[in-house]
Amino acid sequence: MPTTVELTRFHVAPEQVERLLAVRPAMLADFRADRTGFLGARLVRLAEDQWLDIVLWRTPGDLAQSRAKGANLPGISAFFSTIDHVLSSETGTTTEGETPS
Template identity: 30%
Template sequence: MTTVETVRFHLEPGVDAEEFVRLDAKVEQDYMAKRPGFVSREVTRNDDGEYLVIVHWATPGDADATMQGFFGAPETQDFLAAIDKSTVVSGRYARVQH
């Protein structure tokens, strides 16, 4: 069963949205997409500047393993520096099969 993770956040003051798009693409290419069980990822933004990242994983274990290393990985540091950590809200869901 596919596991879906969501993360909502705002950027740090002064971080340019176009620069963040570049940082986001880099973290996906250099870190997320190389992790076992990675299925897909999309990033959206609302009119208030809140971002929503949706990541699909093959299993909850794949998601756990990736997130355990995420905050310490060299590939993620520029991405993390751009995010206002006080605004981060995350969730995990199991895909409902029809």
């Protein structure tokens, strides 16, 4: 079954990087506790203070429900507050036969 993939590229000021990494576990815990269909996430550090968050969802509806909730829990809010600005956001699906690990 295909998985919904959310790709968000964002900028974090250098002085916020340590905090971003420190609050990431709480954000993931809040997602696991509060977001139906959340399958996992990978955070990738790119060049020039840019980051890519790759988040896997069971369905497009699960992603839409998550977006509607926004930063409703402390761990999520703390993570989002470290982001200077979002550069891009895209969604897609995996090809058949792939499963998240």
